Amino acid sequence: MDRRTFVRQAVSGLGLAIIPSSTLRAAGAPVALPPTVLAPLGRLPVPVPVPATPGPAAQLDKLPFARLLDRARAAMDTHGRAFQLRDRVALADFNAASREHRFHIVDLISGQTSSYLVAHGRGSDPSHSGFLQSFSNQPNSLATSEGTYRTGAIYYGKHGVSMRLDGLDYSNNNAEARAIVVHGADYVSESHVSSWGKAGRSEGCFAVAPHLISQVIGLLGPGRMIYAGKV
Helix, strand or coil, rough: CCHHHHHHHHHHCCHHHCCCCCHHHHHHHHHCCCHHHHHHCCCCCCCCCCCCCCHHHHCCCCCCHHHHHHHHHHHHHHHHHHCCCCCCCEECCHHHHCCCCCEEEECCCCCEEECCCCEHHHHHHHCCCCCCCCCCCCCCCCCCCCEEEEEEEEEECEEEEEEEEEECCCCCCCCCCCCEEEEEEEEHHHHHHHHHHHCCCCCCEECHHHHHHHHHHHHCCCCCCCEEECC
16 A cells, blocks of 8 residues: 555545545645544655646736736626626737737636737727727727626627627726627738738727637637726
């Protein structure tokens, strides 16, 4: 019998075996053993600590957009009842230029991310610099609004398959009235960026490459969060 089996059987005699060891490790819960168990354990060699393998949370904290993700997590707690699905979140990181893959869909369970080009509104970048200059929630501003969005119904419109959005913050609560949605557009394709050095501009919508819109909508679906902002 190896040491690990011996320890597990010793602990199970106290009824602790009903809690899987993997659960205890995941929770980081300290287990206080009575003297009757500590006595035989004390005669065993002191185990060598094994470095913990970084989990998904540790991996996400190292991402370049980790601070924006922190804001999104805080927003999810603030609007907790609005989101039935909390496994995945999308981040529109408008610190980055439009030529960069700045729309990140993050799996909060596995730690995996998928990143895409995304447009910002013409009103947020009047000179078409390729960088978002300002946000606006005003009707007819043609600008991008910052804040927390909930993904809604999927439909087929003038841009093809699209997804409606509901703005949950004061900074974006006109999203539905402004028809701010997720849709595909040729001006956000890789070929457009390659030719012009930047993506085109939307009227405030989250426009992505048309050949990727089905993938983006498939990963998000209704009931998840999109968080847009600059840190």
